[in-house]
Amino acid sequence: MENAYHVGMADVIAVSSPAKLITLGLGSCIGVVIYDEMAKVAAMAHVMLPDSRGSKDHEKPGKFADLAIPLLLDELLKKNAKKERMKAKYAGGAQMFATIASGGGADFLAVGVRNAAETLAFLNKYKIKIVASDTGGNKGRTVEFNTETWMLSVKVLGKGVTMI
């Protein structure tokens, strides 16, 4: 497929079908895609952190789960999507270096788990239907969303590809 878009850190990209949305090497970050099959549009965000509160810099709203989800909705509505038809899939939020169990390091690295929890919470808050997700674990993921099949492929090093 010609139209492949790389969704870099904190990016939010909306596309019309046919197109692919790709994020390489998600660690603790989340790749979340919302789409409307009737309007044939999809938008993906590469969320880095759970919560924008306490951060003074909101230049890249895609960085935070709480700002990225409403931004995805706006972008899709601009492309004539209907909110009641929107569906969501997301993957990522690994806790890399999982063997650490002591001291400040552990909370520090649990950002993946919090990212996944906040993504879920904000999708629910905006009443977006969640079709599938693949989060947690301690392995990084490369994700690719295809707007012809509406499937999200999740590739894990040494484990192969799963379609969700």
Added chain:
Amino acid sequence: MPEISSLNNIQLDAIKEIGNIGTGNAATALSKLLGKVVEMDVPKVELVSIYELSEFYGSPTVPVAAVFVRSEGKFSCSVIFIGSEDGANEMIKMWFSMSFGDFVTDGLPDEMLDSGLAELGNIIIGSFLGAINALIETTFQISVPGVAHDMLGSVLDVVASLFGTVGEYALVISTTLRISGVEDVNMDGNIILLPDPDALELLLRKLQVL
């Protein structure tokens, strides 16, 4: 409190010197452990936008071995050592065969290799931090190392998130280690130092560049 993005050249030079002393100490420790001459390039200190970090060292999908350590004390920080998967394996085999003889080089269980990697990382990072803490006269305690074998992009994604909680830039100290007698294996090792904001201030004050 100093922001990483607003560090000036004198401050960056001072941090580079710290990096030089730290990585020098780490190279010496590695040399003693492996019984080989370890050469080291002058470290680079760079400010990298967290949004570009995952592609800064090359393709995000390259497999790497990484060790994460959290250090507590007045100079509190996190340190990540990232090496190519092949280079790290070669180092571990070299170390094991030196300690136990040549018969162990192939077919070791993954747990054993991971344990070896954790210990190598512990020694490299511990000696790196030891030199820095000695210089600024602070004491430190480091956590049990965590090990990851994964895509470069995924490891750097975690680094970017950690820096992302306090700003938009990552402070990266990197160097290349070459071990004599191992010419065909790329031993690039990057040590990424993530000082907590208070620790960065302390460091700059102790170096008299604040």
